[in-house]
Amino acid sequence: MTEPTETRSTKITSLYSVSHEKDADGFISAAIVWRYAKSKGLRHSVVLTDYGSFEAVFPKVGGFRNTLIVVTDLGLDENSLDTVISSLKRATAQGCRVVWLDHHEWPDRAVKSVLSLANSPVLRINHEYCGAEIAFKVLLPRDEVCAEMAKIAHDTDFNIREIESASALTDALSLTRFAALDKGDDLTAALMPLLRSLAESGMTGVWDESGRRFRDVLLNQRVDSYRKERLKKMRKALAAHSDLEIHGRLVRMVEMPNGVTTTDMGTFVADTRNLTIGDQQLPVADLFVTLSPGGMLGFRRGRENVLCNAAAALFKGGGHAYAAGGEYGPYHDFQAVCDDVFSTLSKSKEWVITLGQESA
Ligand SMILES: [Mn+2]
Numbered sequence: 001m002t003e004p005t006e007t008r009s010t011k012i013t014s015l016y017s018v019s020h021e022k023d024a025d026g027f028i029s030a031a032i033v034w035r036y037a038k039s040k041g042l043r044h045s046v047v048l049t050d051y052g053s054f055e056a057v058f059p060k061v062g063g064f065r066n067t068l069i070v071v072t073d074l075g076l077d078e079n080s081l082d083t084v085i086s087s088l089k090r091a092t093a094q095g096c097r098v099v100w101l102d103h104h105e106w107p108d109r110a111v112k113s114v115l116s117l118a119n120s121p122v123l124r125i126n127h128e129y130c131g132a133e134i135a136f137k138v139l140l141p142r143d144e145v146c147a148e149m150a151k152i153a154h155d156t157d158f159n160i161r162e163i164e165s166a167s168a169l170t171d172a173l174s175l176t177r178f179a180a181l182d183k184g185d186d187l188t189a190a191l192m193p194l195l196r197s198l199a200e201s202g203m204t205g206v207w208d209e210s211g212r213r214f215r216d217v218l219l220n221q222r223v224d225s226y227r228k229e230r231l232k233k234m235r236k237a238l239a240a241h242s243d244l245e246i247h248g249r250l251v252r253m254v255e256m257p258n259g260v261t262t263t264d265m266g267t268f269v270a271d272t273r274n275l276t277i278g279d280q281q282l283p284v285a286d287l288f289v290t291l292s293p294g295g296m297l298g299f300r301r302g303r304e305n306v307l308c309n310a311a312a313a314l315f316k317g318g319g320h321a322y323a324a325g326g327e328y329g330p331y332h333d334f335q336a337v338c339d340d341v342f343s344t345l346s347k348s349k350e351w352v353i354t355l356g357q358e359s360a
Contacts, residue, residue, distance in 0.1 A: 012068045012097060014043035018057060020073035020131065021048035021177070021187050024170045027195065028132040028153040029072035029101070032146045034199035036139040042068065046195070048188045054080040062090035068097050070139075073131025075104030076114065085113045092118040101134045103127055130157035145202035152203060159263060165207040172219055175226040178259045194219070226259075233257035234268045239277050242338040243285070246345050247352045249306055252285035253338045256292040265290055266300035266323070287311060287351070291337055297326040304353065311351035314344050 015037040020026025030046050037044035049057045051074075058080075061069055069091060076084055088098055098121040100114055106125055114123045124134055132153030136146045155166040172194065180190045194216075197205040207214055214220040234257070242253045256265060266288060268274050275282040287306045290298035297315050299308035300323055308324035317326025331337045345351065 011066065012042065012095075013066050014045070015040070015068045015070060016061065016064060017044065017046040018061075018069070018071045018074065019046065019048055021050050021191075023156065024166065024173055025130045025132050025153045025157040026073040027169075027173055027191065028149045028198070029135045031149060031195055031198040031202075032132060032135040032139060033070045033072060034195070035143060035146060036070075036135075037068075038199070039140065039143075046188065048191065049074070051075075051077070051080075055083055058084045058087040060087075061096075062087040064091050064094065064096050066095040067091070068099065071098070071100045071102070072135050073102060075102055075106055076100075076110040078107055078109070081107075081110050081113060085117075088114075088117055092121075095119070097121070099138075100124070101131065101138055103129055103131055103134060130154050132157075148203055149198070159267065161267070164212060165203055165209065168207065168214065168223060169203075171223050171226060172214065174261055174264075175222055175259075230260050230264065233260055234265055235274075237265070238269060238274070240334075241282075242335060243282075244338075244342045246342060247349055249286040249352055250283060250302075251287045251289065251342065251345060253289045253291060253334075253341060255334045256290045256298070258293060262290050262292070262298035262300070262325075263323075266298065270300070270302055287345075289341060291328060291331070291334065291341075295327065295329045295331050297328050297341070299324040299326065307351050307353060311345065314348055314351070315341075 015033070017030055017033040017037070019030035019033065026048065030048060034044055034046065047057055069088070092098065097119040098114065098117050100121070100123045102125050111123065111125070114121055122138070124138055126134055130153050133150045136143070136150035140146045152163055152166040152169065155161065155163040156170045161167055173191070176190050177187060180187045194206060206216070214223065237254050237257050240255065244251050252269070254265065254269065256262065269288055270284060272284060275284065284302035286301060286303050287308070288300045288302060292298070297312065297317065299312050299319070301308055307321050309319045309321055312318050312324035312326040315326030315328060317324060319325055328337055328341070
């Protein structure tokens with residue numbers, strides 16, 4: 001790749017970073033991009049966003065000049081393609097250059113549209129790595145601080161959970177996000193102090209490895225109480241679960257409490273130690289379905305005998321075989337939704353992996 005800061009006719013003077021607000025991967029990607037901007041002496045600004053909010057971010061970019069626009073850990077789908085591309089076209093006509101680094105699924109049309117932008121756009125999509133690993137490899141492959149952060153992002157993005165600081169950072173981001181949503185605060189602003197420390201000094205800037213705690217005492221306390229509260233909520237939600245065996249697979253539905261992520265709930269119910277309710281021991285479900293307060297459905301699996309994405313496709317959604325999301329819509333009665341979801345799942349066998357197909 002030619003240096004992103006050089007274009008034929010103009011000199012890039014600043015960098016605008018757009019990254020995923022949802023998790024540690026997007027957050028760490030933003031920290032890596034920030035370090036890159038610093039290393040090149042570029043003025044830097046950043047916005048964290050999510051799918052469905054591109055319309056609030058990209059049109060602004062259309063007014064930029066001589067700016068390197070770096071998008072990380074976000075895919076471009078059909079829904080927002082036209083808005084995003086028309087803004088980027090205006091930007092590149094004014095001397096901007098686009099670098100887009102991601103690991104999600106992209107429709108062909110989106111790939112072609114980004115690659116057809118002026119000023120030699122860089123587009124790297126690789127499903128083997130998380131977003132932060134790609135940012136590290138492409139932008140600052142010799143930076144030790146970025147190397148460590150990319151490892152941490154990998155641990156949380158692939159839900160490996162072997163690195164304590166990775167889980168802690170994920171929880172710190174979740175609690176800040178839930179608090180910002182609650183108060184109507186701007187999330188990028190709420191996360192800026194943490195992001196700045198991370199970009200400046202890497203993980204050691206925010207996390208004390210020997211004390212196994214955040215350096216920010218208040219943040220550390222907030223993470224502790226968030227975890228206690230979350231555990232209580234998850235236990236309560238699980239106690240009110242609804243089970244049904246469909247096509248020989250145990251399907252379990254749980255109503256998501258506020259302030260808990262689907263990934264956390266999915267990890268909680270996959271661990272048999274959490275499945276004792278009173279003197280009853282629940283089996284791990286094959287397919288696990290969460291219903292969020294807004295009527296969104298999450299799909300996770302306890303065994304590799306079901307396809308989460310195929311189940312989610314029955315509810316206007318999709319994703320991976322091991323994790324997917326769909327939509328139910330507004331609801332009042334949890335049990336009525338369960339009956340409805342169970343009935344839809346009974347009518348299709350697409351989501352069931354039958355014997356002999358399991359390795360496929
Ligand atoms: Mn990611």
